[in-house]
Structure formats: C-alpha cells, structure tokens
Amino acid sequence: MHVALDMMVDILKAAAESSRLRILALLSRGDLTVSDLTEILGQSQPRVSRHLKLLLEAGLIGRYQEGSWAFFRLSDADSARDFVLRLVSGIRDADPQVERDLERLAAVKRRRQERATAYFRENAASWDQIRSLHVPDRAVEAALLKLVGKRPFQSMLDLGTGTGRVLEIFAPLYRRGVGIDLSREMLAVARANLDKAGIANVQVRQGDIFSPPVERDAFDLVTMHQVLHYLDDPARAIGEAARLLRPSGRLVIVDFAPHKLEFLREEHAHQRLGFSDRQIGDWFAEAGLDLEEVQDFEPRGGGEERLTVKLWLGRDRRLLIADPASDAQQAAMRQFGETA
Structure with missing residues (x-):
C-alpha cells in the first residue's frame, strides 16, 4: 500500500x-x-x-x-x-x-449449506424442466473456459450470479470475483456453493443488474449467464455491463437463440423468447463493444420443443494502455525470481 x-x-x-x-x-x-x-x-x-x-x-x-x-x-x-x-x-x-x-x-457455513439445499429441493423441478430442453450445462461451461483462455486476470463480475457456478468455474483465473443477484435466496445458495468449493477470493452481493453496486471501469471479465431473457430491457443491461469493463475488457453472454416456447413466458417468467445474433451485435455496438465471437449449442434430439443455447463474446473497444512503471516493476520481479 x-x-x-x-x-x-x-x-x-x-x-x-x-x-x-x-x-x-x-x-x-x-x-x-x-x-x-x-x-x-x-x-x-x-x-x-x-x-x-x-x-x-x-x-x-x-x-x-x-x-x-x-x-x-x-x-x-x-x-x-x-x-x-x-x-x-x-x-x-x-x-x-x-x-x-x-x-x-x-459451523456457520454448514448452516448456509443446509438452507441452500432446502431451497434447491423446493425449486429443483422447475429448473430441471428447463435444463431438459437444451444442451447439458457442462458443455457450455467447457466452451466458456476455452473461450476466455487460461491467462489469469485481475477481476471478474457475474451479473445475475444465481448459484454462483460461473464464479466457481473461473475462480482459478481471477484475483477478485464479484457476483450480483437480486434474490436473497439465490445469494444464500451462491455463498453456500462457493464456501463448499473453498473459494475465498470472491464475494456475492444483492443488487439490481441495471444499477449494480460496483465501481465502473473495474472488471476484466463480465458475464451474464442465462439472465437476459428475464429482463424487460436487455439493451440497457448490456449497456450497463459495458460500463463496468476496463479498457479491452470482455463481456460474455450465454442465453437462448430465438424460439417459440410460450410456456417459458407463462410459467417461468421469461420476458424474451431468445435473441438473434443481430440483436446482440447491435446492442454490443451501441454499448461500445465489438462482437468477437458467437457459438451455438444445438440441443440433443433437435425438434421445435428444444432450445439452442448461444454464447456471445464482446470486447471493449478502448485500448488498454500499460503502465511503464508497472511493466518495469513486473520485469524486475521476474528477474529476481529467476536469480533467487
């Protein structure tokens, strides 16, 4: 300091x-x-x-x-x-x-885990019904890890963190992770899961995606996993997420391609029935992001009663200007390590 x-x-x-x-x-x-x-x-x-x-x-x-x-x-x-x-x-x-x-x-963490388990048990049927319509989560997680790469970075923000799973899979890469969710029940689940995984360099907070309680220009990676379809104004949410990125930072969105499953709107509070590449690309452009990559995950078995999962990667257009003093300091530390 x-x-x-x-x-x-x-x-x-x-x-x-x-x-x-x-x-x-x-x-x-x-x-x-x-x-x-x-x-x-x-x-x-x-x-x-x-x-x-x-x-x-x-x-x-x-x-x-x-x-x-x-x-x-x-x-x-x-x-x-x-x-x-x-x-x-x-x-x-x-x-x-x-x-x-x-x-x-x-003992405190065990009680958190017990509350989280009870909440999962009460809501498992609803989540399992949606999961059965699309590709397994593990396939998407593997693609996320491959897309982001193995290079460590400073900070990550997961908007609509839910169970905290995205924070968990990226934990080896970031020095500081933050998850935001509006639901206190889901935050309890996330804390319990992260505690169980032994991840201490992360925190989850209650907050609104449209005005998250975090600093701007502060995160190397921002993720929104299966969140946009619950929002009445996805473009605004993307714009807010973009403001939280550092120069050259990345925004990754995982959601559904356009579909016609109206029961998701009626029974599961989905506001939007999927998104097209053009929609996401336009919203990225308005937020000052370049759409760098798009990936599709077709459901097993196909058919109209299935959901295609999409992954979109956007990058902040501002260039990250390195601090010469910081670079020199890091070089000196590397040299010290080699000679020690």
Missing part, C-alpha cells in the same frame, strides 16, 4: 489488536454478518461493531447491505486487500484461538 506515513500508522493501529486481526483472518475466508462474527468471536454485538467500525475507517474492510442484513468483506481496493492477505497469512492455523474461530466459521 502506497500511503502517507501517518496513514500507514493508523492502518497498522487498526489491525494491531487480537480481535480485529481475527476478524480480518475470518473475512479473508468470505463475507460475514455482524451476527456471524459475534457468534464466532464469542463477543457482544456492540464490541464487534466497534471493531468493524475501526477497520472500516482504516479502509481495510468494506460493508454492503442485503435487505435487513449487513455483510462485511475485505476491501475492494486491490492494495488494501493484498496488504490484509499478506498480514493474515502469517497467522498459524494451529493457534488455539484461530483453530476455535475456524471451527465456528465452519
């Missing part, structure tokens, strides 16, 4: 207390509420809230509202987040206090 001396002293003071350091270690493993932290730390809510206030003021953590719940997370700022992760990496998991914290954290 490149900050003034006095500010660094304040940051270190905020972190240099056992309870606050425990909080940072817990938040490095995922987002938690005040109630979660109160249960894990075995402290009163006013005391935990005081610790959180000091960490917020120091810029080490962030806060977001989800209905009546307030969640806390590590800071979105890369420098502050990296600072905290380096700090807590020096704490031994075998420390008795940390060991107890992790056991209680595991």
Whole structure:
C-alpha cells in the first residue's frame, strides 16, 4: 500500500489488536454478518461493531447491505486487500484461538449449506424442466473456459450470479470475483456453493443488474449467464455491463437463440423468447463493444420443443494502455525470481 506515513500508522493501529486481526483472518475466508462474527468471536454485538467500525475507517474492510442484513468483506481496493492477505497469512492455523474461530466459521457455513439445499429441493423441478430442453450445462461451461483462455486476470463480475457456478468455474483465473443477484435466496445458495468449493477470493452481493453496486471501469471479465431473457430491457443491461469493463475488457453472454416456447413466458417468467445474433451485435455496438465471437449449442434430439443455447463474446473497444512503471516493476520481479 502506497500511503502517507501517518496513514500507514493508523492502518497498522487498526489491525494491531487480537480481535480485529481475527476478524480480518475470518473475512479473508468470505463475507460475514455482524451476527456471524459475534457468534464466532464469542463477543457482544456492540464490541464487534466497534471493531468493524475501526477497520472500516482504516479502509481495510468494506460493508454492503442485503435487505435487513449487513455483510462485511475485505476491501475492494486491490492494495488494501493484498496488504490484509499478506498480514493474515502469517497467522498459524494451529493457534488455539484461530483453530476455535475456524471451527465456528465452519459451523456457520454448514448452516448456509443446509438452507441452500432446502431451497434447491423446493425449486429443483422447475429448473430441471428447463435444463431438459437444451444442451447439458457442462458443455457450455467447457466452451466458456476455452473461450476466455487460461491467462489469469485481475477481476471478474457475474451479473445475475444465481448459484454462483460461473464464479466457481473461473475462480482459478481471477484475483477478485464479484457476483450480483437480486434474490436473497439465490445469494444464500451462491455463498453456500462457493464456501463448499473453498473459494475465498470472491464475494456475492444483492443488487439490481441495471444499477449494480460496483465501481465502473473495474472488471476484466463480465458475464451474464442465462439472465437476459428475464429482463424487460436487455439493451440497457448490456449497456450497463459495458460500463463496468476496463479498457479491452470482455463481456460474455450465454442465453437462448430465438424460439417459440410460450410456456417459458407463462410459467417461468421469461420476458424474451431468445435473441438473434443481430440483436446482440447491435446492442454490443451501441454499448461500445465489438462482437468477437458467437457459438451455438444445438440441443440433443433437435425438434421445435428444444432450445439452442448461444454464447456471445464482446470486447471493449478502448485500448488498454500499460503502465511503464508497472511493466518495469513486473520485469524486475521476474528477474529476481529467476536469480533467487
């Protein structure tokens, strides 16, 4: 972190207390509420809230509202987040206090998983009916991974994250992932799934796709997986997603080709019955994106009662201008690694 001396002293003071350091270690493993932290730390809510206030003021953590719940997370700022992760990496998991914290954290995550399982069980029939109409999800996921490639990147945003599956499959590639969904029930499912997969460099938040609670010009990859057909204004959603991309960032959309299955509108709240390449291409162009690739996934068996899945990749037209100082710094680090 490149900050003034006095500010660094304040940051270190905020972190240099056992309870606050425990909080940072817990938040490095995922987002938690005040109630979660109160249960894990075995402290009163006013005391935990005081610790959180000091960490917020120091810029080490962030806060977001989800209905009546307030969640806390590590800071979105890369420098502050990296600072905290380096700090807590020096704490031994075998420390008795940390060991107890992790056991209680595991109990909190188990309850999340139980709630998610119950929600899935109640809604499984509806989802299975739609899945039976198109190509298996695994085929689309494999295509997504191949399309995006193996090169790591800084940040990813999944709009309408649902179960968090897209965040999960790309987790090895990004340093920071964010998922947005309007449904608190689906966010609970996503948190449980990401916890189960052991993914800590990601957070999910409640928010509207048309005004997502994230910074603009901040993401290398934005995804919208089976989301557009639920929206009354897909063009606006694409325009908003494009504003969140960094220069040369990519927007990937997965949805259906045009179809005539009216029951999806009547029984499953689909606003649009699929999209053509021309529609998506025009909306991309209006948003300042170039349509780079289109892929089709025909349903097995074919027929009018089946859905073709489409994948569209758009790229921000602005050029990414490298920082010469950053390039020199990275080259020096590589050289140091080679000679060490």
